Amino acid sequence: MLAYITRRILILIPTLLGVSIIVFLMLRLTPGDPAELLLGERATEKALNEVREHLGLNEPLHVQYGLFLKRLSQGDLGETIFTRQKVWIEIRQRFPATIELSILALMISCCLGTILGIVSATKQYSIFDYASMLAALAGVSMPIFWLGLIFMMIFSLNLGWLPISGRLSIGIDLEVITNFYVLDSILTANWAAFKDSLWHLIMPAVTLSTIPTAIVARMTRSAMLDVLRQDYIKTARAKGLSQFKVIYKHALRNALIPVVTTIGLQFGVLLGGAILTETIFAWPGVGKWMYDGVMQRDYMVIQGGTLFIASIFIFINLIVDVLYAVINPRISIQ
Amino acid sequence: MKEKTIISTKDPHDRHPMLEQISQLWRNKTAVLGLFIIVVFILCAIFAPWISPHNPVETSLYDQLKPPVWHETGTWKNILGTDDLGRDTLSRIIYGARVSLLVAVFSVGLAFVTGTLLGAISGYFKGKIDSAIMRVMDMILAFPYLLLAIVVVAYLGPNLRNAMMAIAITYVPRFARIVRGSVLEEAEKDYVMAEHALGAKKRRIIFLTILPNCMGPLIVQTTLSMASAILDAAALSFLGLGAQPPTPEWGAMISRSRALILRASWVMTFPGIAILLAVLGFNLLGDGLRDALDPRLRD
Numbered sequence: 212m213l214a215y216i217t218r219r220i221l222i223l224i225p226t227l228l229g230v231s232i233i234v235f236l237m238l239r240l241t242p243g244d245p246a247e248l249l250l251g252e253r254a255t256e257k258a259l260n261e262v263r264e265h266l267g268l269n270e271p272l273h274v275q276y277g278l279f280l281k282r283l284s285q286g287d288l289g290e291t292i293f294t295r296q297k298v299w300i301e302i303r304q305r306f307p308a309t310i311e312l313s314i315l316a317l318m319i320s321c322c323l324g325t326i327l328g329i330v331s332a333t334k335q336y337s338i339f340d341y342a343s344m345l346a347a348l349a350g351v352s353m354p355i356f357w358l359g360l361i362f363m364m365i366f367s368l369n370l371g372w373l374p375i376s377g378r379l380s381i382g383i384d385l386e387v388i389t390n391f392y393v394l395d396s397i398l399t400a401n402w403a404a405f406k407d408s409l410w411h412l413i414m415p416a417v418t419l420s421t422i423p424t425a426i427v428a429r430m431t432r433s434a435m436l437d438v439l440r441q442d443y444i445k446t447a448r449a450k451g452l453s454q455f456k457v458i459y460k461h462a463l464r465n466a467l468i469p470v471v472t473t474i475g476l477q478f479g480v481l482l483g484g485a486i487l488t489e490t491i492f493a494w495p496g497v498g499k500w501m502y503d504g505v506m507q508r509d510y511m512v513i514q515g516g517t518l519f520i521a522s523i524f525i526f527i528n529l530i531v532d533v534l535y536a537v538i539n540p541r542i543s544i545q
Numbered sequence: 546m547k548e549k550t551i552i553s554t555k556d557p558h559d560r561h562p563m564l565e566q567i568s569q570l571w572r573n574k575t576a577v578l579g580l581f582i583i584v585v586f587i588l589c590a591i592f593a594p595w596i597s598p599h600n601p602v603e604t605s606l607y608d609q610l611k612p613p614v615w616h617e618t619g620t621w622k623n624i625l626g627t628d629d630l631g632r633d634t635l636s637r638i639i640y641g642a643r644v645s646l647l648v649a650v651f652s653v654g655l656a657f658v659t660g661t662l663l664g665a666i667s668g669y670f671k672g673k674i675d676s677a678i679m680r681v682m683d684m685i686l687a688f689p690y691l692l693l694a695i696v697v698v699a700y701l702g703p704n705l706r707n708a709m710m711a712i713a714i715t716y717v718p719r720f721a722r723i724v725r726g727s728v729l730e731e732a733e734k735d736y737v738m739a740e741h742a743l744g745a746k747k748r749r750i751i752f753l754t755i756l757p758n759c760m761g762p763l764i765v766q767t768t769l770s771m772a773s774a775i776l777d778a779a780a781l782s783f784l785g786l787g788a789q790p791p792t793p794e795w796g797a798m799i800s801r802s803r804a805l806i807l808r809a810s811w812v813m814t815f816p817g818i819a820i821l822l823a824v825l826g827f828n829l830l831g832d833g834l835r836d837a838l839d840p841r842l843r844d
Contacts, residue, residue: 222683229684237700348832352824354776356783357799357817364806364813480690487691487780491803502784505699517688517696524689 215536223529230521235279238510239272250292288515293507298515302497307390308378309489309496313481315416320423321474327424328431328470332439333458343428350425359418359491366414373414374407376493383407415492419485423477430473434466468538475531479524567837576833582826590646593639598624601640602791605631610809626811628802634812637793638819644794645823648709648778648787649771655713657767660720665756667721668728669747675725682718691780698786705794708787712777716770723766727759761838768834772827779820795820 246262247254254262262268268275282289288298327347331340367375374380378392385404388395393412396405438444439462447457489498497516504512589596608631612619619626625634667678685693697711731737740749779796781787788794790801795816802812 225680226683226687229680230687233684234696237696240700348828349821349825352772352776352821352828354779354783354796354799354817354820354824356780356796357813357820360799360803360806360813361817364810368807482689486695487783490784501695505695506785508699510700513696513699517692520692521688525687 216533219529219532223525226525227522230525231280231283231518232276234514234518234521235276238514239275283518288518289511291504291512292509298511301500301512302515302519304390305495305497305500308392308494309482309485309498311391311393311412312415312419312485312489312494312496313478315412316420316423316481317474317478319416319420320427320477323420324424324427324474325431325467325470327428329435329458329463331428331432332435332466333454335436340432344432347425347428350421353421355418355421356487356491358421359415359488362414362418363491374411376491378408378411378495379404380407380411415488415494418492419481419488423474423481426477427470427473431466431470434469435462438462438466468535471538472531472535475527475534479527479531482520482523482527573833573836575829576837579826579829579831579833582822583830586642586823586826587646589639589642593643597636597639598622599633599636601632601636601793603632607631608633610805610812612809613811625815626809628798628809628812629805634798634815637798638795638815640793641795641798641816641819642823644705644788644792645775645778645820648705648712649774651709652712652774652778653716653767653770655710656716656770657720657763659713660717661724661756661763663717664721664724664726665728665752668725669732671729678721679725682721685715686718688715691777694777694781695784695786698781703786703789705788705792708778708781711781712774715777716774719766719770720763723762724756724759727756727762731758765831765835765838768827768831772824772831775820775824775827 246259246268250258250262270278286299288302290297291301294301327343331343334340363375366373379385383404385392385396385401385408386399388398392408393405396402396408444457444462447461452461485494485496486498486502488494489496490502493499497520500512501516501520503509504516605627608623608627609629611623611627611631613626613634614621614624616626623633623635625638627633628637663678663682667675688696693715694708694711697714698707701707701711778787779794779799782794782796783800785797785800788797790797798816799813802809802816805812
């Protein structure tokens with residue numbers, strides 16, 4: 212088991228290095244002078260030379276990469292071009308918003324997805340089965356930026372039930388401690404803010420959860436169907452156990468193994484895919500920050516954001532792999 | 546007296562396996578529905594100039610924000626209404642099919658060729674080449690969902706061609722893995738060893754003998770990838786990183802219509818439905834193909 216975990220961690224390092232090489236090369240390979248790209252066309256020659264010295268742009272490529280890695284190890288991701296803030300600080304400020312959104316979306320997709328999948332599997336070929344699988348297929352076929360706009364149109368503009376964008380309404384004051392608004396409002400016993408922040412979370416979270424819910428539902432259904440066909444289930448039924456016990460005590464435990472992996476992977480996808488949802492709902496997370504950076508051609512933002520999101524994604528996949536090995540001991544023996 | 550019994554030596558169930566697969570696919574009604582949707586989509590794309598009622602880029606200040614025909618003020622001239630520049634929505638959707646089809650075919654085609662080549666080389670020659678190629682694939686897979694495509698287009702410049710290349714890059718690992726797995730499996734078998742012993746060139750062995758055997762999963766992956774490619778291209782265009790105005794692309798149309806969400810919701814709704822239907826069609830067909838062609842699923 213330990214050997215497997217060690218092996219997986221060792222593979223992590225070249226992957227992370229590879230990602231850093233790709234991100235590093237992107238700026239150097241962009242058509243145009245990197246210093247000019249960073250400072251803009253109207254920069255003075257003196258400023259351009261300063262940047263070139265600072266980033267070592269006059270040095271050979273491998274020396275530049277070494278400098279890049281050295282700065283990374285010190286946690287220096289540079290400064291944004293337009294706001295002159297430290298990239299790392301900006302990410303740290305915005306990441307809690309993205310996590311809040313992703314966690315709620317993950318919880319929704321976990322619960323809804325597994326329930327839909329289990330019921331579909333136990334009532335195979337029923338109307339419920341066909342309907343939910345069709346809905347799941349529609350879910351993965353739908354552009355989520357469009358779905359978000361439709362939700363906004365129906366629930367915010369036409370019905371007025373939910374707020375249109377942002378994390379908190381204008382009139383609400385919240386003392387920010389952890390930057391997780393829901394948590395902060397509980398910690399400061401600010402119930403108006405608690406309700407308000409949850410209200411703001413609903414639409415983006417539901418939008419973001421559509422695709423993972425659909426994928427989890429399909430995965431659960433197919434895993435359950437595989438398990439329900441097994442002999443030990445027939446034995447359990449022959450023993451006279453109720454349908455409920457058969458499903459929840461015997462079948463589910465084994466069916467959940469691939470489902471847990473899927474859910475874990477979806478968390479990584481959520482973090483990456485939040486860019487679209489955050490942009491539509493003006494959610495001040497890392498995704499929207501990246502989008503703004505792309506629009507403004509702020510290459511330091513793009514570089515820092517990409518490195519950060521990709522690293523998180525890689526770590527989550529590692530945790531999911533290890534978890535899978537823990538649950539399913541057969542994997543680690545290979 | 547000898548009785549002559551005529552025994553037919555042809556077993557009616559002994560058809561060509563491909564015919565068998567096609568008939569199994571036909572029995573799957575949802576797959577047929579998917580195929581139908583795709584055919585409509587392709588026909589729209591090819592015959593756009595003939596089907597489309599108006600010119601998709603021609604603006605008309607008199608016809609701004611006209612509602613669809615079923616509204617009180619709608620007319621049959623603009624069945625699905627017009628946008629803020631007076632351009633007919635239906636025409637833009639029909640021409641948008643062209644752009645989406647182009648992107649899907651180009652991206653997936655490029656990824657297919659590159660991925661198959663890399664996978665075949667990786668699986669056949671094994672060793673260091675295999676490790677190197679698989680490391681590169683892992684690096685591409687290390688980026689979640691659209692991030693790599695967004696970054697590539699952000700650096701290369703936002704236009705449709707770069708978007709297609711970016712999407713193609715992110716799809717290469719899917720194909721490479723399938724082909725590599727298949728090649729690894731088949732290369733050990735006797736018929737391949739026999740060809741090798743007969744002196745056949747490696748190229749011939751790989752392409753004429755091994756590859757035809759992994760066609761099934763490849764076809765399934767191609768179909769499903771076309772579905773994702775349409776979605777990804779729409780997403781990139783929505784973010785302003787794909788098709789540039791005035792090119793009619795469904796994602797770009799949705800992006801432009803964000804400001805009109807209250808006044809003219811039709812400008813936003815119909816392109817989204819178009820994306821949904823096109824992607825659904827490919828997904829339905831892909832699922833059906835997977836059931837028909839993937840021997841592991843057959844009982």
